[in-house]
Amino acid sequence: MPTTFTLNGAQQTLDAPPEMPLLWAVRDLAGLTGTKYGCGVGLCGACTVHVDGEAVRACLVTLDEVDGKTVTTIEGLDPEGEHPVQRAWRELNVPQCGFCQAGQIMQAASLIAAKPDITDAEILEGMRGNVCRCGCYQRIVAAVRHAATGI
Structure with a gap:
């Protein structure tokens, strides 16, 4: 069916x-x-x-x-790649190998849609199920914060 x-x-x-x-x-x-x-x-x-x-x-x-x-x-x-999370990923040069990044971006977009005033602790908790083999976690947290708050 x-x-x-x-x-x-x-x-x-x-x-x-x-x-x-x-x-x-x-x-x-x-x-x-x-x-x-x-x-x-x-x-x-x-x-x-x-x-x-x-x-x-x-x-x-x-x-x-x-x-x-x-x-x-x-x-x-965002078909043009202009979602705030996608822009933050580019501006902060988050990816290294890039394999996990689509999943990271989708998780981050869902997080900040649910809670735009998200804290770093909430970012860490919300993103912890997304593995980055290259260890770009500090840049990921910074990009989520940047996308949510502009800083």
């Missing part, structure tokens, strides 16, 4: 098994490769997307679970 949901602002109907992970549906069926496969068990955060505005691990969410919902990937956060 097909699954219909809104993907980056456009209605999408995918004819795939309902138990298919959203990660593979987005990458392989919809052709949006910004969402990365990292661990496959929801521990690294590389596959973070928004479902109805909430950050979720796309490797753990099935197509059946997004039926009728709104999904936003890194490609849809």
Whole structure:
């Protein structure tokens, strides 16, 4: 049975098994490769997307679970790359290898959407499930703070 949901602002109907992970549906069926496969068990955060505005691990969410919902990937956060978090990432030169950055950005965007006046302690807590193999955590925290407060 097909699954219909809104993907980056456009209605999408995918004819795939309902138990298919959203990660593979987005990458392989919809052709949006910004969402990365990292661990496959929801521990690294590389596959973070928004479902109805909430950050979720796309490797753990099935197509059946997004039926009728709104999904936003890194490609849809701001097609021009001008979301405050994306700008902060560029301005503060956050990425090193870049592999985890789409997931980091999606997690950060969800955090500051929920709490724009976020503290550093809240940033650390909210971002702790997103792993950066290069250890760019200080720059990540600074960029989230910058995106939320402008400093």
